[in-house]
Amino acid sequence: MTPFTSAPELDIDRILGDETLHIIVCTGAGGVGKTTTAAALGLRAAEMGRDVCVLTIDPAKRLAQAMGLSSLDNTPRQVPGVCAPDGSGSLFAMMLDMKRTFDEVVESHADPARAQQILSNPFYQTLSSSFAGTQEYMAMEKLGQLRVRAKDEGTWDLIVVDTPPSRSALDFLDAPARLGSFLDGRFIRILTAPARGAGRGLGRLAAMGFGMFTSVLNKILGAQVLTDVGTFVAAIDTTFGGFRERADATYELLKDSGTSFVVVAAPERDALREAAYFVERLRTDEMPLAGLVLNRVQEVDDPELSSEQAAAGAQTLDELSVESTPAQADAQRLTAALLRLHAQRLSLAARQRHLAERFTAAHPGVPVASVPALAEDVHDLEGLRMVGDLMASGN
Amino acid sequence: MADDQQSGRLWPGVSLHVVSGKGGTGKTTVAAAMALALARNRRRTLLIEVEGRQGIAQLFDTPPLPYEERRVAVAPGGGEVWALAIDAEEALLDYLESFYNLRRAGSALRKMGAIDFVTTIAPGLRDVLLTGKAVEVVRRKDKKDANAYDSVIIDAPPTGRITKFLNVNSEVSGLAKAGPIRKHADLVMNVIASPQTVVHLVTLLEEMPVQETIDGIAELRAHSLPVGGVIVNMTRPPLLSDSQLQAALAGTLPAKKIRSALTKGGLGAHEDEIVPALLREASDHAQRVALERREFERLEGQSLHTITLPLLAGGIDLGGLYELAELLTEAGVG
Numbered sequence: 071m072t073p074f075t076s077a078p079e080l081d082i083d084r085i086l087g088d089e090t091l092h093i094i095v096c097t098g099a100g101g102v103g104k105t106t107t108a109a110a111l112g113l114r115a116a117e118m119g120r121d122v123c124v125l126t127i128d129p130a131k132r133l134a135q136a137m138g139l140s141s142l143d144n145t146p147r148q149v150p151g152v153c154a155p156d157g158s159g160s161l162f163a164m165m166l167d168m169k170r171t172f173d174e175v176v177e178s179h180a181d182p183a184r185a186q187q188i189l190s191n192p193f194y195q196t197l198s199s200s201f202a203g204t205q206e207y208m209a210m211e212k213l214g215q216l217r218v219r220a221k222d223e224g225t226w227d228l229i230v231v232d233t234p235p236s237r238s239a240l241d242f243l244d245a246p247a248r249l250g251s252f253l254d255g256r257f258i259r260i261l262t263a264p265a266r267g268a269g270r271g272l273g274r275l276a277a278m279g280f281g282m283f284t285s286v287l288n289k290i291l292g293a294q295v296l297t298d299v300g301t302f303v304a305a306i307d308t309t310f311g312g313f314r315e316r317a318d319a320t321y322e323l324l325k326d327s328g329t330s331f332v333v334v335a336a337p338e339r340d341a342l343r344e345a346a347y348f349v350e351r352l353r354t355d356e357m358p359l360a361g362l363v364l365n366r367v368q369e370v371d372d373p374e375l376s377s378e379q380a381a382a383g384a385q386t387l388d389e390l391s392v393e394s395t396p397a398q399a400d401a402q403r404l405t406a407a408l409l410r411l412h413a414q415r416l417s418l419a420a421r422q423r424h425l426a427e428r429f430t431a432a433h434p435g436v437p438v439a440s441v442p443a444l445a446e447d448v449h450d451l452e453g454l455r456m457v458g459d460l461m462a463s464g465n
Numbered sequence: 466m467a468d469d470q471q472s473g474r475l476w477p478g479v480s481l482h483v484v485s486g487k488g489g490t491g492k493t494t495v496a497a498a499m500a501l502a503l504a505r506n507r508r509r510t511l512l513i514e515v516e517g518r519q520g521i522a523q524l525f526d527t528p529p530l531p532y533e534e535r536r537v538a539v540a541p542g543g544g545e546v547w548a549l550a551i552d553a554e555e556a557l558l559d560y561l562e563s564f565y566n567l568r569r570a571g572s573a574l575r576k577m578g579a580i581d582f583v584t585t586i587a588p589g590l591r592d593v594l595l596t597g598k599a600v601e602v603v604r605r606k607d608k609k610d611a612n613a614y615d616s617v618i619i620d621a622p623p624t625g626r627i628t629k630f631l632n633v634n635s636e637v638s639g640l641a642k643a644g645p646i647r648k649h650a651d652l653v654m655n656v657i658a659s660p661q662t663v664v665h666l667v668t669l670l671e672e673m674p675v676q677e678t679i680d681g682i683a684e685l686r687a688h689s690l691p692v693g694g695v696i697v698n699m700t701r702p703p704l705l706s707d708s709q710l711q712a713a714l715a716g717t718l719p720a721k722k723i724r725s726a727l728t729k730g731g732l733g734a735h736e737d738e739i740v741p742a743l744l745r746e747a748s749d750h751a752q753r754v755a756l757e758r759r760e761f762e763r764l765e766g767q768s769l770h771t772i773t774l775p776l777l778a779g780g781i782d783l784g785g786l787y788e789l790a791e792l793l794t795e796a797g798v799g
Contacts, residue, residue: 100623101489101674130673196587252582286561287579290646291587339780341489371742374735387730401722404709405730408723408743411704411750417778445752447672 080361132449203245486667504544663693
């Protein structure tokens, strides 16, 4: 087969085998097979002898079952029967429960009475279950926790993270800081100032603005909401050091040389555009990029027969079939249909290649591994193993 | 003419079409094609975007949309498609102005970053503002007291979030038990949960999107939200007959006959590679078709109108949008 793109080849096995690498983050637009890619990478690394933990965010039910994740208990569970031929290596997997992760952060940092006070606060409940960005923030938090545990207990030497199905892949990087700065932010400070006896120093103008602000807020939200926010912030403030610092610390972990990003895309315009944004962002933030995994690539079997030749042949056979005996005509029409199918696949492949080449033209240094489109969805270890093989076999 | 437009058309009397779907299924494209189809024959439609991605501007090849209604396309037969990108902040300012005459205070709040703060501490409020604006447009009358738009189409959040997005009543119930937001939410619900509104779900014939669609339908129904149709997007018609597909699956396509047909068709060279390649491709295709049919049957089990749109060979551009709109019209939309 001719290589799918002129991009340098992403050597999956070199990455998975690199023992200085401890975190792989799979990211990309929604619906491009991020979770499957993360799971396949984790399985392959485990079968190469590494001790791996895969953190998935929102896996399809059957894929979760394939990894033995029948219950969502927010703790890594070992996938039975996975190891290298020499018996080394292991695979653990877990599904993120964002509310529970948040609850655990609260419980581990506050005394029981205060933790209870926080957990039952209505604003906390909204924040921990439906705040835009909480999922990303908690994915980061969990990653940080797993990494600490891996270091302290020597449990895992590689963590593979799947990122939340955000509107934009960049949300994974931005949302935690956004949530952190919101919680540490100006309005929260002002709101809770009376509770902490620190409201002084607010200029007169700001004080007027604040008065107007609370009155409008109370009008539209009802007074209870602000009270809830205020008590929530007062309650957490004394127990943990700024949210923002926590978010920043995990963010730093992502810049570490022990971390590498794998950007996942499908050979489609929107998915590749998203991948390009992400690649640029990683460069700006000096975050390490391993390369691009291109899923669902249309494979073509025989480049000797061009799309034009196949189409012309189909045409000829259709014309011939009119004058042939019924038995011959059948075979001719069948062959014509097969040739059209071939032509269709070739032109789809050509379009995909064109899109992939445009990505490579803009980002020439980014290595690419392509994975052919599979006839069926993956939902067992066998399927994941096959995806891993395809990813590693070069394009 | 208006009369035969109405006969045999899908969803008569509906003025708000909400289009949702799993990411990557093409929901923005389908929403845009629907706006074109519904604008046919001198009607006026408004296509609304709520997620700030400027997908509509990209599709129609126009500069980014402001928070202002703009005409983006002309429909076959002289209709017009307008578009609006709703922004929660602007919608809140709108709201403050119309209910409290607080426009100036609103701008000051914005400068302080307060509006971002408000929509952050109350995520439900954001959705009420977005749906509220859409409902305002649906109810708007022109000078002659006719509807300002014949139909309004929302390119809505994805299937996983759609019920929450539309069910503003329960979203704000935690916020305000009485008062203006409550009243506002009730007004919104009166339109959204009425025969004026339908929710369409866009899917592909793949396992995960179909499962999400089925789950989405169940969730919408459980909340008494009106489900419209299922739009199966990017389909490819099988190139082989049923019996050929079966033979391809079973591996019993007649290799020898194909070989001699190839020679006859002038493709005599490389048959040794070509024939097995064609057979492998046929088997792959047959597996894919079988899977798609299984998934299609699962969708049909939902007893909703199912509309099928093809994968356009040239990708989606403005011409492609008109092509899809034409197919929607043939299927009974508009």
